[in-house]
Amino acid sequence: xxxxxxxxxxxxxxxxxxxxxxxxxxxxxxxxxxxxxxxxxxxxxxxxxxxxxxxxxxxxxxxxxxxxxxxxxxxxxxxxxxxxxxxxxxxxxxxxxxxxxxxxxxxxxxxxxxxxxxxxxxxxxxxxxxxxxxxxxxxxxxxxxxxxxxxxxxxxxxxxxxxxxxxxxxxxxxxxxxxxxxxxxxxxxxxxxxxxxxxxxxxxxxxxxx
Numbered sequence: 001x002x003x004x005x006x007x008x009x010x011x012x013x014x015x016x017x018x019x020x021x022x023x024x025x026x027x028x029x030x031x032x033x034x035x036x037x038x039x040x041x042x043x044x045x046x047x048x049x050x051x052x053x054x055x056x057x058x059x060x061x062x063x064x065x066x067x068x069x070x071x072x073x074x075x076x077x078x079x080x081x082x083x084x085x086x087x088x089x090x091x092x093x094x095x096x097x098x099x100x101x102x103x104x105x106x107x108x109x110x111x112x113x114x115x116x117x118x119x120x121x122x123x124x125x126x127x128x129x130x131x132x133x134x135x136x137x138x139x140x141x142x143x144x145x146x147x148x149x150x151x152x153x154x155x156x157x158x159x160x161x162x163x164x165x166x167x168x169x170x171x172x173x174x175x176x177x178x179x180x181x182x183x184x185x186x187x188x189x190x191x192x193x194x195x196x197x198x199x200x201x202x203x204x205x206x207x208x209x210x
Contacts, residue, residue, distance in 0.1 A: 001200070009041060016040040017074070019102040020067060026094070027065045036064050038132075038158075042200055043071035046130065046156070050075035053154060055127030060084040061115045061141050062132035062158075066095030072130065073104035083126075085111040085118050085133070119144045126150065132158040136178035139185050146191075151210040155192075157182065161202025 001009075010016075016024075020043060028034040038046070050058070050072050056079065060069055063086035073082045086092065089112045099105040111118045115133050119141070129145050131138055138157060149155060160166070160183055165176045186194050186206060193207045 006041070013041070013044055016043075017070075017102070019098060020070060022101075023065060023067055023070070023098045026098075027067070031065060031091070031094070038068040038071065039200070042158075042203070043067055045199060045203070047071045047075040049154070049156070050128065053128065055153075056080050057124055057126045058082040058128045058130065059119075059122070059124075059126045059145060059148070060130045060132070061119075061145075062086065062130075062134075063091065063095055063110070064132070065091055066098050068130060068132065069095070069108060070098060070102045070104055072128075073099075073107045074102065076104075076107055081107055081109060083109045083111060083122060083124065085113070085115045087112070087114055087133070116140055116144065119148075122148070124148065127153045129153075129155045130158070131155065134178075135159060135162070135175040135182075138178055138182035142182065142185065146208070149208050151208055153208050155206040155208070157186075157204040157206065159201045160196055160204045161198065163201060166202075 024037060027037045046068055054077055058072055060082060063069055063084040069082060069084045092112055099108050125148050127150050129149060131141055133141060160179055162176055162179045165171045166180050166183060191209055195205050197203045
């Protein structure tokens with residue numbers, strides 16, 4: 001998406017929450033790979049989806065600095081809870097600060113470590129899962145969380161177009177291969193309905209059949 005079009009879109013959607021705007025700037029001035037942050041447009045989409053399906057339990061794999069977690073948690077019902085997993089413990093202080101500033105810290109359960117080890121220890125079922133962790137491990141995450149997703153529940157997977165690299169048969173970089181393997185796995189899984197939205201770097205919406 002070119003910058004003029006992105007600006008036009010952002011000018012014609014609901015304004016960005018001030019705490020999220022501050023977090024976005026803080027991420028870009030103090031964190032490595034700041035382009036990993038969700039940002040205003042994706043944050044609005046995630047929040048809108050949460051408002052539409054009213055989940056009581058959300059699982060996020062890949063907290064980063066907490067933007068997407070805040071966007072979703074703010075849209076949760078009063079008794080809703082979001083579990084979020086981040087492998088990089090150096091980011092926890094920053095995300096926790098902004099969880100508190102946004103007023104959603106009471107709705108968020110933070111897990112630090114390898115998602116593949118943590119997921120089996122969470123004794124919950126989820127109405128919504130957001131995958132945004134290590135792209136090489138997407139299919140592993142999917143297999144681990146599938147039975148924890150309620151019938152009719154949703155799984156959202158970020159970065160499924162990976163800058164267009166997924167359609168290049170000559171690109172065998174590990175991240176690209178991981179995303180491509182995930183996309184193929186979902187395509188062939190008749191337990192779910194799925195669609196890919198060309199939002200930013202590609203967002204796949206997956207619905208577990210009832």
